[in-house]
Amino acid sequence: MMRVVFCGTGEIGLPALKALLDSGKYEVPGVITQPDKPAGRDLKPRASAIKQLAAERRIPVHQPPKLRDAAFLDMLRNLKPDVMVVVAYGQILPKSVLELPPLGCLNLHASLLPRHRGASPIHAAILAGDATTGMTVMYMDEGLDTGDVLLEEFLEIGPQETTGELHDRLAAVAAPCLLRALELLAAGNAPRMPQDPEKATYAPKLKKADGFLDWNRPASELALRVRAMSPWPGAFARISGHVLKIHSAAEDSASGVPGSVLQTDADSLVVACATGSLKLLSVQLDGRKRLPAAEFLRGFPLTPDARFDLSFSPEP
Helix, strand or coil: CCCEEEECCCCHHHHHHHHHHCCCCCCCCCEECCEEEECCCCCCCEEHHHHHHHHCCCCCCCCCCCCCHHHHHHHHHHHCCEEEEEEECCCCCHHHHHHCCCEEEEEEECCCCCCCCCCHHHHHHHCCCCEEEEEEEEECCCCCCCEEEEEEEEECCCCCCCCCHHHHHHHHHHHHHHHHHHHHHHHCCCCEEEHHHHHHHCCCCHHHHEECCCCCCCHHHHHHHHCCCCCCCCEEEECCEEEEEEEEEEEEEECCCCCCEECCCCCCCCCCCCCCCCEEEEEEEEECCCHHHHHHHHHHCCCCCECCCCCCCCCC
16 A cells, blocks of 8 residues: 655645545555644644644644754654655755655645746736636655646636635645546556746745735736735725725726725725726725625715825735
């Protein structure tokens, strides 16, 4: 029976790990995940979702601070993996780890490589206005998402789909992709398709400042940004000294001075952009709950001459 060590931290890997454990076709001698990190209001250390699942299934969990440590490499050798599977782990695997499993290390990446290599491929696909994305299973090498492709599964992106919604659909797709890749690997006929580096794009790790809206940009671009930044880091703007989180918005044809409030009727809050305008549909004032724009305006009335700040940089 093929021995598969699973390496992951983010929740996108949960369906894949469940499928691997439920298949009954593979032995999983261990799961590797990031050390527990502070989370929540109390900032107490929290185990990753991957760790919690592995513990429930009584699979040994390893949380090395660094993958280059001799002690970790000895532990990994003792697990005797035929192959390692990596899904949103959060650290780069060194050459010493990549070369250890006889069948190599596979990475499940949430884009159609070589497009959107890097840490935020789902955000990047929506931000770019892509019509399709997908899940790629690739052989890992020392580069950043540069290894040969084993297989890809395509997904259409919905016209109003957010990063959070697309994340969940890609997580579901990852599970059958992993099982299909392992079957091909076990049969000895898994393909290797080199990536075209000239078609590569890069999706860097996001910071909170990436969610703030610059009204000097076209409405079409800002509408994509609102979807791309949901649920994290969120899309934000500032007006009258308050930070307003925009949960959902739609492009509008009205025009005016960028940042100016064009319409505040019973169901609309429309803000001018460089080209066109953005209709804010669901918003949240700092420290308050999420509200439809109409309900927000009843408690925070705005006049047509009100202006949003054109842009600002919050703490990273």
